[in-house]
Amino acid sequence: MSHSDIKSAKRPDPDQVLVDIAEYACGFAIESEVAYDTARYCLMDTLACGFQALAYPACRRLLGPIVPGAAMAGGARVPGTSYELDPVRAAFNIGAMIRWLDFNDTWLAAEWGHPSDNLGGILAVADYLSRKAAAEGGEPLTVRDVLTAMIKAHEIQGVTALENSYNRVGLDHVILVRVASTAVTAAMLGGTREQVINAVSNAWIDGGALRTYRHAPNTGSRKSWAAGDATSRAVWHAFNALRGEMGYPSALSAPRWGFYDVLFKGKPFAYNQPFGSYVMENVLFKISFPAEFHAQTAVECAMQLHPQVDGRTEEIEKVVIETQEPGVRIIDKTGPLANPADRDHCIQYMAAIPLIFGRLTAEDYEDEIASDPRVDALRDRMEVRENPKFTEEYYAADKRYIGNAIQVFFKDGSSTERVQVDYPIGHRKRRVEGIPVLVRKFEKSVADVFPAAQCRRIEAMFSDTRALDATPVNEFVARLIRN
Numbered sequence: 001m002s003h004s005d006i007k008s009a010k011r012p013d014p015d016q017v018l019v020d021i022a023e024y025a026c027g028f029a030i031e032s033e034v035a036y037d038t039a040r041y042c043l044m045d046t047l048a049c050g051f052q053a054l055a056y057p058a059c060r061r062l063l064g065p066i067v068p069g070a071a072m073a074g075g076a077r078v079p080g081t082s083y084e085l086d087p088v089r090a091a092f093n094i095g096a097m098i099r100w101l102d103f104n105d106t107w108l109a110a111e112w113g114h115p116s117d118n119l120g121g122i123l124a125v126a127d128y129l130s131r132k133a134a135a136e137g138g139e140p141l142t143v144r145d146v147l148t149a150m151i152k153a154h155e156i157q158g159v160t161a162l163e164n165s166y167n168r169v170g171l172d173h174v175i176l177v178r179v180a181s182t183a184v185t186a187a188m189l190g191g192t193r194e195q196v197i198n199a200v201s202n203a204w205i206d207g208g209a210l211r212t213y214r215h216a217p218n219t220g221s222r223k224s225w226a227a228g229d230a231t232s233r234a235v236w237h238a239f240n241a242l243r244g245e246m247g248y249p250s251a252l253s254a255p256r257w258g259f260y261d262v263l264f265k266g267k268p269f270a271y272n273q274p275f276g277s278y279v280m281e282n283v284l285f286k287i288s289f290p291a292e293f294h295a296q297t298a299v300e301c302a303m304q305l306h307p308q309v310d311g312r313t314e315e316i317e318k319v320v321i322e323t324q325e326p327g328v329r330i331i332d333k334t335g336p337l338a339n340p341a342d343r344d345h346c347i348q349y350m351a352a353i354p355l356i357f358g359r360l361t362a363e364d365y366e367d368e369i370a371s372d373p374r375v376d377a378l379r380d381r382m383e384v385r386e387n388p389k390f391t392e393e394y395y396a397a398d399k400r401y402i403g404n405a406i407q408v409f410f411k412d413g414s415s416t417e418r419v420q421v422d423y424p425i426g427h428r429k430r431r432v433e434g435i436p437v438l439v440r441k442f443e444k445s446v447a448d449v450f451p452a453a454q455c456r457r458i459e460a461m462f463s464d465t466r467a468l469d470a471t472p473v474n475e476f477v478a479r480l481i482r483n
Contacts, residue, residue, distance in 0.1 A: 043119070105284060109163075112294075117177045220339060330345065442462075
């Protein structure tokens with residue numbers, strides 16, 4: 001583009017990516033019952049993750065209004081609590097709870113991420129709109145509307161991630177939460193095509209958070225609330241667009257100042273398929289272990305090997321872990337681990353705990369377990385290698401595997417068998433095996449937060465899918481509140 005073109009003040013047509021996202025968010029009809037069935041389980045699983053997070057003081061202290069007493073009567077409520085907040089702050093609360101324990105769903109492609117992070121904004125806006133409609137004699141949104149929004153947010157985030165790697169330019173994947181949540185919540189608010197384009201353009205113009213807080217030597221708790229921040233920012237953009245705030249049509253493509261040139265090395269985004277319902281249908285659930293997803297199958301391998309190494313950790317010469325290239329790049333860590341957020345992104349730690357104890361729970365990332373001298377001693381004897389086949393199958397569109405293999409070698413020259421798991425229990429190919437585990441995860445999470453009678457009402461609500469879909473959102477959320 002010439003210098004004169006850069007200087008021109010002529011307003012361009014919107015970037016095609018903005019148009020495609022807006023048209024999908026506003027007008028695409030979801031027809032896949034597989035997607036809706038999966039979305040119901042996703043809703044259960046995502047709420048379960050939030051309820052579990054309430055047991056942790058570090059999460060609870062971030063919740064509630066930004067200043068004491070700043071509640072909003074008739075606002076959006078935060079499940080598992082008594083908070084009633086404006087939709088932006090409620091979106092942060094719900095989003096932070098969902099992501100806190102690194103236990104919600106996952107999407108792995110050129111960029112990875114956790115599409116259910118978007119529920120923070122979706123549920124906050126849906127509850128606010130439904131309570132407002134009920135108070136004014138209108139029709140509230142239903143749970144089916146929430147499921148539709150979830151499918152669309154999953155799709156925008158996941159399809160954009162298929163060919164575009166933000167982590168390789170140092171940006172965090174929560175940028176896609178902000179974009180997807182912005183599009184979907186702006187549409188939920190009744191935004192026109194132009195208003196959704198305006199809102200999404202602002203979401204891209206925000207740029208991206210650095211991944212600094214996810215990687216050594218700076219790994220910290222921000223990675224547990226970054227998605228809450230992203231989805232709440234999205235709600236803010238959506239409301240602003242509905243109030244008439246302008247957009248920026250070449251937010252991505254503008255020479256020198258657009259996203260592509262500033263943050264993506266001048267490369268435009270690539271899309272290899274249109275938006276539909278592919279991502280929700282194929283999303284990965286974390287239902288057995290609260291562990292970074294590239295290590296999920298490594299944890300399964302370690303669990304299988306525990307009986308062979310139980311009580312023999314001092315006899316171990318080395319542990320060989322084979323993983324995919326992203327696993328090597330993201331979670332291969334040596335040296336001291338500073339906090340739980342550091343530990344749950346270390347493949348050696350996530351393998352050591354089940355090898356030693358035969359389990360991996362959220363509590364196992366806390367200082368009490370981490371201080372056991374056997375843990376770091378075993379980590380020091382681990383070798384992490386890329387297995388090219390695991391990398392190939394990770395990126396294959398018809399597989400999306402997340403393979404790992406572990407073998408333990410002892411000082412006396414003996415060894416365990418080499419245990420390999422290609423895809424975890426949360427993979428679509430293991431849905432039949434995984435869904436009962438997911439339901440038990442949900443039921444236990446509910447039981448840990450609510451009185452017995454309320455637990456029974458919540459479980460009954462989810463047991464009848466047709467009735468659940470028709471439930472007004474304001475009534476749905478009311479059943480999830482802890483008074």
